[in-house]
Amino acid sequence: MPAQGWRGRDVISILDFTREDLCSLFEAAERMKRLLSEGRLPRLLEGKIVALAFFEPSTRTRLSFEAAAKRLGAETIGFTGEEAVSVAKGENLADTVRMLDGYADVIVIRHRYEGTALYAAEVAEKPVINAGDGKQHHPTQAMLDLFTVKELFGGIDGLVYGVLGDLRFGRAASSFILGLTLFKPEKVYLISPPLLRTRPEVRVRLEEAGIRYEEVDRLEDVLGELDVLYVTRIQKERFPDPREYEKVRGSYRVTRELLEKHAKPGLRVLHPLPRVDEIAFDVDETSYAAYFIQARNGVPVRMALLSLVLGAEV
Amino acid sequence: MAPSEGLLVRRIREGTVIDHIPAGRALAVLRILGITGREGLRVAVVMNVESRKLGWKDIVKVEGRHLSSEEVNRIALIAPTATINIVKDYRVVEKKRVKLPPVIEGIISCTNPTCITRKPREPVRPRFRLLSEHPLRLQCVYCGTIMEEEDVLEQLEEQGG
Numbered sequence: 001m002p003a004q005g006w007r008g009r010d011v012i013s014i015l016d017f018t019r020e021d022l023c024s025l026f027e028a029a030e031r032m033k034r035l036l037s038e039g040r041l042p043r044l045l046e047g048k049i050v051a052l053a054f055f056e057p058s059t060r061t062r063l064s065f066e067a068a069a070k071r072l073g074a075e076t077i078g079f080t081g082e083e084a085v086s087v088a089k090g091e092n093l094a095d096t097v098r099m100l101d102g103y104a105d106v107i108v109i110r111h112r113y114e115g116t117a118l119y120a121a122e123v124a125e126k127p128v129i130n131a132g133d134g135k136q137h138h139p140t141q142a143m144l145d146l147f148t149v150k151e152l153f154g155g156i157d158g159l160v161y162g163v164l165g166d167l168r169f170g171r172a173a174s175s176f177i178l179g180l181t182l183f184k185p186e187k188v189y190l191i192s193p194p195l196l197r198t199r200p201e202v203r204v205r206l207e208e209a210g211i212r213y214e215e216v217d218r219l220e221d222v223l224g225e226l227d228v229l230y231v232t233r234i235q236k237e238r239f240p241d242p243r244e245y246e247k248v249r250g251s252y253r254v255t256r257e258l259l260e261k262h263a264k265p266g267l268r269v270l271h272p273l274p275r276v277d278e279i280a281f282d283v284d285e286t287s288y289a290a291y292f293i294q295a296r297n298g299v300p301v302r303m304a305l306l307s308l309v310l311g312a313e314v
Numbered sequence: 315m316a317p318s319e320g321l322l323v324r325r326i327r328e329g330t331v332i333d334h335i336p337a338g339r340a341l342a343v344l345r346i347l348g349i350t351g352r353e354g355l356r357v358a359v360v361m362n363v364e365s366r367k368l369g370w371k372d373i374v375k376v377e378g379r380h381l382s383s384e385e386v387n388r389i390a391l392i393a394p395t396a397t398i399n400i401v402k403d404y405r406v407v408e409k410k411r412v413k414l415p416p417v418i419e420g421i422i423s424c425t426n427p428t429c430i431t432r433k434p435r436e437p438v439r440p441r442f443r444l445l446s447e448h449p450l451r452l453q454c455v456y457c458g459t460i461m462e463e464e465d466v467l468e469q470l471e472e473q474g475g
Binding site: 093112118119135240 | 426427428429430431432433435436437438445453454455456457458459460
């Protein structure tokens with residue numbers, strides 16, 4: 001049965017959803033994952049068209065949406081980079097969205113301006129899925145991150161989380177933190193250089209949700225308490241001032257030695273990828289590394305999401 | 315109206331008196347109302363007069379113009395203490411307190427330079443959710459940026475200048 005309230009819905013922020021919504025998504029994603037592992041392709045979206053409007057370059061989000069659509073039997077249309085579309089000829093975003101609205105059944109959009117997905121959803125009649133808008137939201141990433149935590153630990157509540165890295169400009173980190181507010185984490189440590197602290201609207205949400213959280217500078221100080229360490233890259237492209245980027249570049253690095261010295265044995269390290277140098281390669285072979293499991297979950301979670309939004313029987 | 319103020323500007327026959335504006339913000343109030351002085355309306359601006367309630371205050375009198383409730387609400391952004399007096403035939407026939415609506419649209423811009431509302435050539439109006447009235451805190455509906463009272467005042471005063 002399709003979950004109530006998913007059909008035709010825009011996916012702008014992880015906060016548009018309730019815990020129950022996400023649990024129904026995770027159940028659907030588990031079924032998708034099982035079907036994929038059995039080599040069965042559920043052609044639930046045959047005859048549908050998914051528009052992939054990536055105004056900003058993307059590899060894994062775009063490819064996982066494309067793979068998810070194709071596994072479900074849907075066709076995809078779209079572009080990557082503004083130069084590939086009429087935007088380069090001077091067309092505005094609203095008109096590009098109107099065009100896609102006429103061609104496709106759902107629009108997946110990524111853009112470097114915050115609020116673009118909400119704006120596109122106001123313009124389009126078809127559902128819009130936010131695949132990342134500037135530094136603000138990346139709800140489908142948060143969905144697969146939370147799904148991965150649930151899969152690894154059997155649940156999301158009651159764990160101690162550390163979110164490390166660029167919490168100011170990193171949309172994956174912000175969406176993950178916002179997603180945690182829909183659950184009951186034991187505590188959330190926000191670990192970053194002072195320049196890259198969590199934005200006020202995210203902190204306000206943590207406070208409203210009554211989540212215990214603490215902002216700290218050094219991973220070593222809290223690593224021993226963590227069940228989940230969510231690491232993000234410092235994204236050079238989001239810094240308005242390149243001098244600020246230089247001040248924080250390479251300011252943290254998770255290594256095997258550090259984890260073996262301080263971490264609980266059951267700690268799992270997540271990362272939305274791609275990584276640069278914030279997680280050393282020697283972590284990959286340890287039991288801590290969960291980021292490749294997380295990356296693979298992108299396809300079944302997005303399959304579940306596309307199916308639910310397009311009203312298919314999952 | 316304080317008697318001392320009555321000496322400065324004569325009473326109006328028909329129109330609106332915006333009283334109890336925090337001192338120094340009268341020009342920004344005019345700006346919010348889109349009054350430039352070129353409309354042909356008789357406008358009186360009195361600044362930095364004594365006030366029992368506020369210590370010091372500004373007053374704006376606009377002859378021949380009544381304010382819509384939306385305009386009244388806009389004034390609350392910059393002058394939350396203001397009172398609006400509707401004058402007919404030299405008498406105050408109605409007195410209103412300003413109150414901010416839950417959503418404020420199209421008056422101020424988001425301070426975030428990469429908010430979609432700042433993108434050139436997009437037909438999108440800035441829209442803010444009211445988080446708190448005292449102190450003023452607004453949140454951009456599109457990008458989530460929180461604007462504090464000083465951001466709003468700075469912007470409205472710049473526009474007024």
